[in-house]
Amino acid sequence: MAKVIVVTSGKGGVGKTTSCASLGSGLALRGHRTVMIDFDVGLRNLDLILGCERRVVYDLVNVIQGEASLQQALIRDKRADELYMLPASQTRDKDALTLEGVQQVIAELSRDFDYILCDSPAGIERGAQLAMYFADEAVLVTNPEVSSVRDTDRIIGLLHAKTLAAKEGRKITEHLLITRYSPERVHQGEMLSLEDVQEILAVPLMGVIPESEAVLTASNKGIPVIHDETCDASQAYRDAVARLLGEERPLRFTEYRKQGLFSRVFKGGR
Amino acid sequence: MKLLDLFQREQRASAGEARERLKIILAHERSLRSQPEFLPRLQQDLLEVVKRYVSIQSDQVRVQLDRHDMMSVLEINVTFPNTALSGGVQGGGH
Numbered sequence: 001m002a003k004v005i006v007v008t009s010g011k012g013g014v015g016k017t018t019s020c021a022s023l024g025s026g027l028a029l030r031g032h033r034t035v036m037i038d039f040d041v042g043l044r045n046l047d048l049i050l051g052c053e054r055r056v057v058y059d060l061v062n063v064i065q066g067e068a069s070l071q072q073a074l075i076r077d078k079r080a081d082e083l084y085m086l087p088a089s090q091t092r093d094k095d096a097l098t099l100e101g102v103q104q105v106i107a108e109l110s111r112d113f114d115y116i117l118c119d120s121p122a123g124i125e126r127g128a129q130l131a132m133y134f135a136d137e138a139v140l141v142t143n144p145e146v147s148s149v150r151d152t153d154r155i156i157g158l159l160h161a162k163t164l165a166a167k168e169g170r171k172i173t174e175h176l177l178i179t180r181y182s183p184e185r186v187h188q189g190e191m192l193s194l195e196d197v198q199e200i201l202a203v204p205l206m207g208v209i210p211e212s213e214a215v216l217t218a219s220n221k222g223i224p225v226i227h228d229e230t231c232d233a234s235q236a237y238r239d240a241v242a243r244l245l246g247e248e249r250p251l252r253f254t255e256y257r258k259q260g261l262f263s264r265v266f267k268g269g270r
Numbered sequence: 271m272k273l274l275d276l277f278q279r280e281q282r283a284s285a286g287e288a289r290e291r292l293k294i295i296l297a298h299e300r301s302l303r304s305q306p307e308f309l310p311r312l313q314q315d316l317l318e319v320v321k322r323y324v325s326i327q328s329d330q331v332r333v334q335l336d337r338h339d340m341m342s343v344l345e346i347n348v349t350f351p352n353t354a355l356s357g358g359v360q361g362g363g364h
């Protein structure tokens with residue numbers, strides 16, 4: 001039986017897809033059979049971040065409507081052996097996704113995989129609710145910023161009310177993933193600190209991903225940033241994966257140290 | 271130049287404000303979330319009844335359910351200025 005994990009946020013553009021791609025790759029690199037489902041019907045992006053956009057033939061809606069088998073639609077990642085992904089449809093409208101259809105796909109994937117990661121669309125409407133419905137765990141991607149924190153809180157409300165787990169009286173395991181964190185701006189008092197965000201949301205912290213130029217470079221190339229081992233964001237995602245697997249890791253890249261001229265010139269702020 | 275820098279930094283040190291505003295709005299939104307769905311209708315019904323006797327505005331009837339371990343407390347608060355009392359009692363009621 002696979003563990004179903006939804007990567008969600010409420011607010012758009014906070015780093016769900018970036019995080020899903022790196023967490024999925026990280027789980028696979030650690031030897032776990034992992035599949036990612038892109039639930040962002042109409043706006044699919046996970047394929048681009050993974051660099052497999054040209055290999056997309058069939059998608060989630062095709063499978064649900066019986067136009068393709070799962071085997072035909074699943075795309076195998078080029079970099080991590082144990083990683084697969086199921087793309088979202090770009091042309092169909094959102095109503096093509098049905099609860100029964102999603103249930104069937106997840107049940108079938110559940111037999112072959114250890115982890116199923118659901119990349120949620122933004123918002124708190126039907127699409128986001130479908131992505132979270134069958135989840136056992138939730139990664140709450142949050143930027144240290146008022147509207148993102150508020151939207152995450154609303155998503156937590158939905159996790160408690162509108163999921164299968166909630167209806168069966170089970171509790172979804174929640175993980176807070178703070179992304180685009182800038183220790184320097186926190187130090188200057190310009191940005192909510194990770195302690196602030198964690199205290200307000202009261203969800204266990206799974207990781208803090210620093211604001212990093214390497215993320216843009218990675219998405220330009222179609223290689224999830226976790227593969228760029230030289231950068232802080234990659235290390236932070238590796239730590240997050242380890243914590244997801246139950247290991248303890250101290251936080252890194254969260255303290256501000258004033259950089260000397262030397263390291264500023266030669267490291268270029270990575 | 272230095273002074274201006276300092277001033278701008280002061281202006282940007284707004285994380286504390288963000289934290290306090292978030293705490294207040296989230297406490298409010300969470301309390302709404304945990305309320306049963308019939309509460310807004312109950313509030314409307316109560317408002318209509320009270321209005322027959324006292325002239326009040328809709329936000330002057332507040333209804334809230336507090337859940338405890340063994341029981342729940344339905345708290346109903348109706349507040350209005352004394353002037354509403356004299357006007358309302360003479361005017362309506364039949």
Ligand SMILES: Nc1ncnc2c1ncn2[C@@H]1O[C@H](COP(=O)(O)OP(=O)(O)OP(=O)(O)O)[C@@H](O)[C@H]1O
Nearest residue numbers: 012013014015016017018122180210211212215216
């Ligand atoms: N740690 C980071 N540092 C810098 N930029 C980042 C970081 N994480 C994400 N980004 C950037 O933020 C933007 C949005 O990221 P992403 O597409 O992953 O968000 P999303 O939550 O999936 O968005 P949507 O709600 O539209 O699905 C992208 O341009 C991405 O490169």
Ligand SMILES: [Mg+2]
Nearest residue numbers: 016017040045
């Ligand atoms: Mg996305």
